[in-house]
Amino acid sequence: MSPRSIAACLAVATCLAPNAAMSGPAAPDAVELDMLEVTATGAPAPRGLNLATPAPSASRLGLTPLQTPASVDVIPGAVVRERGQITVNEAVTQNGVGIASTASPGTGNSAFSARGFVGTNSVMRLYDGVRLYTSTQTFPFDTWNVARIEVLRGPASVLYGEGAVGGVIDVVPKRPTFTDVSEARVGFGSDYTRRVAAGSGGPISDVLAYRLDVSRNAGAGWLRPNGDFENLAVSGSLLYRPSADLAVTLSNDYGDTAPERYWGSPLVNGRVPRILRDTNFNVADSEIRWRDNWTVLKAEWSPSADLSVRNVAYRMTSDRFYRNAEGSAFLPATGLVQRSLFAEIRHDQEQIGNRLDATLRGDVFGLPSRTVLGAEVNRIRYRHINNRPYGGTDLVDPFAFVPGRFINLAGTAPGYENVVDQYALFAENRLVLTKELSLVTGLRYDAPIIRGADLRAGTRFRSDFEALSWRAGLVYQPRPDVSLYAQVATAVDPVGNFVSLQPAQKDFRLSTGRQVEIGAKGLFWAGTAEWTLAGYRIVKDNLVSAVPGQPGVGVQVGSQSSQGFEAALSLSPWENWRLDANLALLHAQYDDFSQTVAGRVVSYAGNFPVDVPERVANLWLAWAFAPRWEARLGVQHVGPMASDFANLLLRPDYTLLNTVLDYRPDPGSRLSLRVYNLTDEVYAAARGGNATSLLLGRPRTVELIYDVVF
Secondary structure (H helix, E strand, O other), X not given: OOHHHHHHHHHHOOOOOHHHHOOOOOOOOOOOOOOOOEOOOOOEOOOOOOOOOOOOOOOOOOOOHHHOOOEEEEEEHHHHHHOOOOEHHHHHHHHOOOEEEOOOHHHOOOOEEEOOEEOOOOEEEEEOOEEOOOOOOOOOOEOOOEEEEEEEEOOOHHHHOOOOOOEEEEEEEOOOOOOOEEEEEEEEEHHHEEEEEEEEEEEOOOOEEEEEEEEEEEEOOOOEOOOOEEEEEEEEEEEEEEEOOEEEEEEEEEEEEEOOOOOOEEOEOOEOXXXXXXXXXXXXXXXXXXXXXXXXEEEEEEEEOOEEEEEEEEEEEEEEEEEEEEEEEEEOOOOEEEEEEEEXXXXXXXXXXXXXXXXXXXXXXXXXXXXXXXXXXXXXXXXXXXXXXXXXXXXEOOOOOOOOOOOOOOOOEEEEEEEEEEEEEEEEEEEEOOOOEEEEEEEEEEOOEEEEEEOOOOEEEEEEOOEEEEEEEEEEEEEOOEEEEEEEEEEEEOOOOHHHOOHHHOOOOOEEEEEEEEEEEEEEOOOOEEEEEEEEEEEEEEEEEEOOOOOOOEEXXXXXXXXXXXXXXXXXXXXXXXXXXXXXXXXXXXXXXXXXXXXXXXXXXXXXXXXXXXXEEEEEEEEEEEOOEEEEEEEEEEOOEEOOOOOOOXXXXXXXXXXXXXXXXXXXXXXXXXXXXXXXXXXXXXXXXXXXXXXXXXXXXXXXXXXXXO
16 A cells, blocks of 8 residues: 555545644534545555644643644544454553553552553543543443543643643543444354444434444353453433534433452462463452443533633542452462452442633734633542451362352441542643744642541541642644654642542642653654654652551652653555554652561662553554455563562563454445454463452453444
């Protein structure tokens, strides 16, 4: 395929040319269809890094990644589904640069490591540009309704508040357009996996359009017993556009998932024997259930060419339930497995909020300027019901396993309730200094207030925090399709998730972070090939150290730093071939961190942070080897990680191979044979429920999927 042919395909996929992107975001009436775009050979249109496509998650100024002094990934939903990535976790880690999964049931099967920092307190999750303030992120989980995923790497508190030292991941769902489209999917796979999904959208009238997506997945799972899973996702939205300058969208997204009840496999001599790989040591009456509902009313009004106003009002409810034996340890003396941490927990949460901002365009001292001014408020009510302390143990035979029943020693009752009120003011500006040089700045002030109540002890507390975050970056474009940039940014992280803050943490200060980043990015071959390079250093202060013998108590000390290099490349090196690759190399360490262990102070300075890999790489190679046929090979490599502060428990690196073979009977349909973990590698996907266990990744599995657009 020639560069000219690829350029034509990119145009079909609505990727903007570099020169067009320089003038700002796409026109209000522009729509991006998530359809099965095909070339004359029947192969899907390549999409690349999307450097010239506006990325709202990285800036509210309507900038493209080329115009933004930061590292930004834009991952189209069509690419995600072509590569067989069923979950958001897979889509982010197998396509994003330097992002590794740290997911477990305790994090809602959705948590990430980015640039040396880990978890929901440092790597923020958004849905359609709005943050979900949860202690356990469980929605969204399915990629069927995803229009695109945007990843902003590095501090982002200036955009979204506390909790984004490592970066931000924004899942943008499909929304209504005034073009008719209907699509469906059916699939079957290993372990009785079944998948079915359908979506439809288009105009109801000249001023009203709709979108509806439903997906359901279920299966027996590869673990025995309690490895079965099922989930349902429903997304619906209405767009009212009475004129070109006004659009109002009402949407509701619902998710109900019951994942596999798996908290890890016990280590035997430092590893999990293959003979125990498929055994799930949870109890017979275990249960995990997550229900989320998300309602949003969004209004966008542009009364003039120089002014745009946006308002987003939302309400989210989450109901989560856990009843599991979360810990397991192999006892060499007896050859038995001891189970522990019998925990029954329910989360009940409601979040209500509103964000209002205005974009102003004009001149400052004769220089073109674009400014966003805004305010955000929200209230979160979070109730935690539990059976603390999570006691109880029993012994099971790993080779003649009988699941047994849940042990509840303390009884389950309401534990605590927190109410969090958050207020924020923010501003962004882009000032065009010369034709080639622009200055992008941002400022945000946050004032969260936490009111906590211990429902058992009858005590209450209040904590007031303040945080000021800022960033400033220069972008130099010697050519319209090449950018060189430098940025300085600050961020704040909470001492724990605000919604679950404990009395022992109420007087802690916010952890603070600062980053320096330089980079370059560009397009070549008439915009059909794209590349990015970035180098950075981040320092985070005010870490928290536990006090032994006093659960939930700690002191605030220390610092952590990371520095690294990231690169990405997307191109078509030969006719009918497409290559997408990225690499992240990282050195992260505790600079000043210690704990008192067995009566003596132990320093962890110089050690690797927990759950942080020092290298992450992805490669996707696509080959349209015949008319209507295309093969894909994905390679995902994640370096070794530490499971403890002392770095005595290390998880080895792993490399996964995923393959896809597509056949297109006609331009609107695709039959895909997918093989995950082709080499059947046994690998640790995350830490287990305790220090003596590991969560293993799935073995080799096969699925056959049929997609159709009509």
